[in-house]
Amino acid sequence: MLNSDKIQIVKMEKAHLEAIDEIDKTCFSNPWSMKSLETELENPIANYFVATLNDKVVGYGGYWWVFFEGEITNIAVHGKYRRMGIASKILEAMIERCIETDTTAIHLEVRVSNENAIALYKKFGFREDGIRPKYYDNKEDALLMTKEIRKID
DSSP states (O other): OOOGGGEEEEEOOGGGHHHHHHHHHHHOSSOOOHHHHHHHHHOTTEEEEEEEETTEEEEEEEEEEETTEEEEEEEEEOGGGTTSSHHHHHHHHHHHHHHHTTOOEEEEEEETTOHHHHHHHHHTTOEEEEEETTOSTTOOOEEEEEEEOSOOO
């Protein structure tokens, strides 16, 4: 069993991109291009985090911050390291950053068939907001979810 204290969450850097690209290709049917990942490093609204274990990239996640709201773009963990709490640590880092930046809410879309991800988001207080019909390339619906971070004054 993995000691989760050995997992480090750091800000995404250029040196991480090759490993992130490999994780993306194994996790998503329509992965981001290397150019898209590189662009996120310069994107002023992007907040990306990388999970490392013994200096090896094992997962990553990020969100865009627009007008005091966050939009999770992706969370991915290398298949060999799943079910070890890594996605939780990445999501915790994103939520902490949202609190630090006075974000009001964080939103996401997730495949309706991705029961593990939905359970993770619910564990962190995300609520179901609706459905985007046929959202994904394979025409699968997306479940919309939101977590309130702070009340708007």
